[in-house]
Amino acid sequence: MAADTTQPLDSKVSRRSLLAAAGAVAGGAALAGAPRVARAAGRSFDAEADVIVVGGGGAAFAAAVGAAQGGTRVLVLEKAAAIGGTTARSGGAYWIPNNHVMRREHGIRDPKDPAVALMARLAFPSVYDPEAPFNGLDQFSHELISSFYDLAPVVIERMERAGVFRSEIAALLPTQNATDGIDWTHPEYHAELPENKAPYGRTLHPVGSEGGGGGSLMTGLATFARRQGVRVLTNQHVVQIATNSKGEVVGVQAQTPDGERLYRAKRAVVFGTGGFTQDRSKVMNYLRGPIFGGCAVPTNTGDFIDMATQLGARLGNMRNGFFVQHVLEQALSNSSVVDDLWIPPGDAMVMVNRYGVRVASEKTPYNEHTQSHFVWDTTRSEYPNLVQFFVYDDVVANDPMQAYGMPIPAPGRRSPFVISGQTIPELASNIQQRLDRLRGRVAVNGAIGPDVKLADGFADNLARTIERFNSYARDGRDPEFGRGSTPIQVSWGGPRRRGNDKNPSMYPFAGSGPYHCILIGGGTLDTNGGPVVDANGRVLHVSGQPIRGLYGAGNCVASVAGQAYWSAGGTLGPGITNGFTAGENAAGEAEKEV
Amino acid sequence: MEAALDRAGLIYGLAGPADATAAAVVLQGTATDVERLTALAGATAPARALVVPDPLRFLYLSRSHVGRRWFVRSIDGETEPATFGDALYAVEQLTLGAHERWSEPPLLVGHGQGGELALALAAIVPERLAGVVALDATLPVVPGWERPACDAGGLPVIVLPGAHETAAIERTRAELAAIGARVTVAPSHGQAEALGPALDEPLASWWAAAGSG
Numbered sequence: 157m158a159a160d161t162t163q164p165l166d167s168k169v170s171r172r173s174l175l176a177a178a179g180a181v182a183g184g185a186a187l188a189g190a191p192r193v194a195r196a197a198g199r200s201f202d203a204e205a206d207v208i209v210v211g212g213g214g215a216a217f218a219a220a221v222g223a224a225q226g227g228t229r230v231l232v233l234e235k236a237a238a239i240g241g242t243t244a245r246s247g248g249a250y251w252i253p254n255n256h257v258m259r260r261e262h263g264i265r266d267p268k269d270p271a272v273a274l275m276a277r278l279a280f281p282s283v284y285d286p287e288a289p290f291n292g293l294d295q296f297s298h299e300l301i302s303s304f305y306d307l308a309p310v311v312i313e314r315m316e317r318a319g320v321f322r323s324e325i326a327a328l329l330p331t332q333n334a335t336d337g338i339d340w341t342h343p344e345y346h347a348e349l350p351e352n353k354a355p356y357g358r359t360l361h362p363v364g365s366e367g368g369g370g371g372s373l374m375t376g377l378a379t380f381a382r383r384q385g386v387r388v389l390t391n392q393h394v395v396q397i398a399t400n401s402k403g404e405v406v407g408v409q410a411q412t413p414d415g416e417r418l419y420r421a422k423r424a425v426v427f428g429t430g431g432f433t434q435d436r437s438k439v440m441n442y443l444r445g446p447i448f449g450g451c452a453v454p455t456n457t458g459d460f461i462d463m464a465t466q467l468g469a470r471l472g473n474m475r476n477g478f479f480v481q482h483v484l485e486q487a488l489s490n491s492s493v494v495d496d497l498w499i500p501p502g503d504a505m506v507m508v509n510r511y512g513v514r515v516a517s518e519k520t521p522y523n524e525h526t527q528s529h530f531v532w533d534t535t536r537s538e539y540p541n542l543v544q545f546f547v548y549d550d551v552v553a554n555d556p557m558q559a560y561g562m563p564i565p566a567p568g569r570r571s572p573f574v575i576s577g578q579t580i581p582e583l584a585s586n587i588q589q590r591l592d593r594l595r596g597r598v599a600v601n602g603a604i605g606p607d608v609k610l611a612d613g614f615a616d617n618l619a620r621t622i623e624r625f626n627s628y629a630r631d632g633r634d635p636e637f638g639r640g641s642t643p644i645q646v647s648w649g650g651p652r653r654r655g656n657d658k659n660p661s662m663y664p665f666a667g668s669g670p671y672h673c674i675l676i677g678g679g680t681l682d683t684n685g686g687p688v689v690d691a692n693g694r695v696l697h698v699s700g701q702p703i704r705g706l707y708g709a710g711n712c713v714a715s716v717a718g719q720a721y722w723s724a725g726g727t728l729g730p731g732i733t734n735g736f737t738a739g740e741n742a743a744g745e746a747e748k749e750v
Numbered sequence: 751m752e753a754a755l756d757r758a759g760l761i762y763g764l765a766g767p768a769d770a771t772a773a774a775v776v777l778q779g780t781a782t783d784v785e786r787l788t789a790l791a792g793a794t795a796p797a798r799a800l801v802v803p804d805p806l807r808f809l810y811l812s813r814s815h816v817g818r819r820w821f822v823r824s825i826d827g828e829t830e831p832a833t834f835g836d837a838l839y840a841v842e843q844l845t846l847g848a849h850e851r852w853s854e855p856p857l858l859v860g861h862g863q864g865g866e867l868a869l870a871l872a873a874i875v876p877e878r879l880a881g882v883v884a885l886d887a888t889l890p891v892v893p894g895w896e897r898p899a900c901d902a903g904g905l906p907v908i909v910l911p912g913a914h915e916t917a918a919i920e921r922t923r924a925e926l927a928a929i930g931a932r933v934t935v936a937p938s939h940g941q942a943e944a945l946g947p948a949l950d951e952p953l954a955s956w957w958a959a960a961g962s963g
Contacts, residue, residue: 164757165846167839168874168898174835177894237831237893238824245809245822371809375825391894413894454832489759489840491832495808562808565761569804572756 163593171600175491179236179393180434180454197401197750201420205231205387207742208408208421209428210394210460213241214370214728215710215735216428217377221320222739223426224384231419232381233392233410235455239378241430242452242682242711243728246370249326249361250732251725253305256313257325258357266354268305274351275301279718286351300716303691308733312360315736321376323360326724331557331651333660335643343643344723345521355643359724373728392417397425397463397706404748405467405705420750424705424742426693428735431477431683431711432458434492436602442685444475445530446542448603449487450680451480451496452711460712464687467706470698472714474685478727479526483563484543484677485573488599493679498522499648501561503656503663505548506625507676509541510610512617514625517637519645519661523721529678543608545587546674547618549666557651563674578669580622584615587673594675606677622665632658681727684715693738707742709735754851755801758844762803766792770799772854772880775845778805779862779886780819786945787885791859793950794883794957798857801848805863806837820863829892841867842875849878857961859883861945866890869907869922872931876902881961883953886912886942889922902931906960909935910942910949932960
């Protein structure tokens with residue numbers, strides 16, 4: 157039997173010590189030894205500001221920029237050794253409806269009613285009704301979406317005028333196909349929906365960051381904030397919110413390498429601390445589907461949930477996340493996921509479950525596609541799609557255009573994640589061996605290699621699935637899942653193969669092997685549930701009243717987007733808009749007594 | 751046969767002589783001309799097989815850095831510990847795998863971030879290495895992390911400075927010398943960053959002397 161290539165050798169690299177250096181301490185663990193709520197009265201403070209911002213990514217620095225106007229003193233406290241958060245690792249795009257670039261430079265109109273209906277439909281599809289009051293949503297959720305539509309373009313244009321960063325519309329790359337005669341920009345992920353009256357142009361990124369650039373976005377925000385006098389401290393693990401006798405928030409308590417620190421916020425505290433992807437307990441308890449990891453930085457352990465619930469905060473959207481698929485073995489071998497499947501490449505390619513059958517259009521965008529892993533089989537009492545099998549032929553593997561991206565390695569490169577077989581039965585046998593080796597493996601992020609077995613008949617079913625898929629490819633139409641039937645699936649699904657004048661997202665498999673497979677699991681960009689905030693960014697108590705002096709934005713609070721990822725930039729658009737708004741409103745709060 | 755290398759979880763290519771009895775691991779940096787770095791490694795140690803991994807992470811960091819890199823360097827220039835740990839672990843596993851595959855410790859040839867990982871491994875697993883070539887790199891400082899104690903036992907290390915400050919080069923030399931590495935700091939040819947052709951001969955001479963010593 158071949159050596160077990162998944163089994164690591166004895167290491168002298170202490171990943172735990174490096175993770176600890178990264179500030180990856182779960183909130184709950186640190187909270188256990190701390191007082192329930194820090195009482196500020198009678199205590200001396202280590203530093204003072206008008207507004208304290210906790211966090212160091214896009215939402216936090218947008219809040220710092222929003223707060224640091226007119227001489228307001230702002231202090232930023234970041235848990236990690238460095239600022240940037242998950243934003244600095246991201247594509248850096250932000251989704252802004254009715255933005256000034258689409259209106260002025262391209263003359264695109266994005267009227268409010270259909271835009272709000274589109275957002276409402278995607279955010280709360282189970283209750284959405286275009287004819288009903290508030291589109292079928294509760295009034296609060298609908299008003300949040302309506303406010304986002306109003307605020308987002310104003311905030312981004314104000315940032316541009318102030319010199320924080322300039323924006324441009326995210327453009328197509330050479331490997332992407334233009335659709336509907338639009339050859340200059342990405343289509344929206346839901347361009348085909350009747351509510352979508354502006355399917356091109358809402359996704360922006362900073363000027364000068366080709367193809368994205370979260371680093372550029374963070375540099376713009378942080379450089380501007382510092383120029384405005386914002387003070388930034390790192391290695392500050394905020395573990396408690398300090399309140400006065402009236403229950404108003406007047407500061408925070410942090411654990412630092414130099415001991416405990418108490419910081420005074422005269423007006424308010426804004427949290428922008430990211431989601432809880434890296435806290436396995438919260439992931440298991442809150443999310444509605446199984447995930448194996450995520451892109452979030454290791455410090456994203458949902459600390460704000462632990463702190464705000466002690467003050468009686470209402471929680472919302474806890475079951476949702478901004479979902480994305482990962483190579484299972486990469487999720488199981490790194491502290492945070494190193495790469496993700498956006499919309500996977502390959503035309504002679506199918507993704508099947510452990511029964512060897514397809515479960516979705518392989519070309520649907522990541523947040524939608526990932527949810528196909530969450531399906532529950534009520535008879536078999538299992539997640540049949542927990543792990544999916546990304547199967548492609550040798551032509552795709554060796555075509556530098558088809559194999560242009562994740563997860564298929566460039567031709568000639570050896571990838572340990574690629575499982576191969578000369579025939580489908582041989583491939584199936586090799587897949588099962590790999591699954592057996594991964595089973596029970598405890599990852600550095602706390603995830604566990606799943607117990608998945610290919611069903612009896614997997615190889616026969618997969619062969620039949622490929623045969624059926626080949627006939628769809630020859631017809632140019634996928635009657636089961638509509639692969640390649642929406643603009644985004646064509647645009648991002650990979651280049652059109654020469655000689656394929658039908659549906660570019662499909663091509664018949666080669667009649668002979670070898671065939672290849674990569675194991676795919678669910679994951680997140682980050683989660684997006686937490687304390688509920690109103691349109692001003694104020695954190696709400698379970699009573700519905702604001703907790704005075706406490707604000708939040710970004711992935712640490714209940715997302716305005718509900719279960720949706722509206723389109724590219726769907727995380728940072730609301731994060732930056734609501735961060736800036738929360739910061740500005742925090743600065744406008746009255747001073748509070750200790 | 752490549753099973754030992756697969757353990758690292760890295761995507762890689764192989765080059766150099768097929769009948770080699772030892773290997774060099776070629777670690778590219780963020781904007782490295784990897785063909786040129788591979789050729790330089792071949793010129794340095796012509797008898798060795800070359801293992802050339804892709805950097806671990808896909809990241810969008812700025813206009814000039816959209817693509818793969820080993821770890822995150824913050825916008826303030828700090829090395830981010832968790833991603834550094836992931837990369838260091840993966841490269842260590844690849845190094846151990848190369849040792850197992852060819853039954854000889856590998857030579858590490860790194861440029862930029864790849865050079866930083868190579869220098870860090872010189873101070874963590876020197877007994878599993880034949881030597882280290884670090885181009886345009888210094889020993890990384892990772893906030894909040896201390897390397898474990900180690901005896902480098904005469905490991906040959908050559909550092910070819912790029913645009914680094916003299917102080918960082920001197921710190922690298924001193925820290926590695928203090929644990930017993932045989933450190934050479936090559937005079938700055940102004941070519942380490944760009945991997946210029948003038949590097950071939952001095953590196954080949956250094957390895958011819960150091961590698962047998």
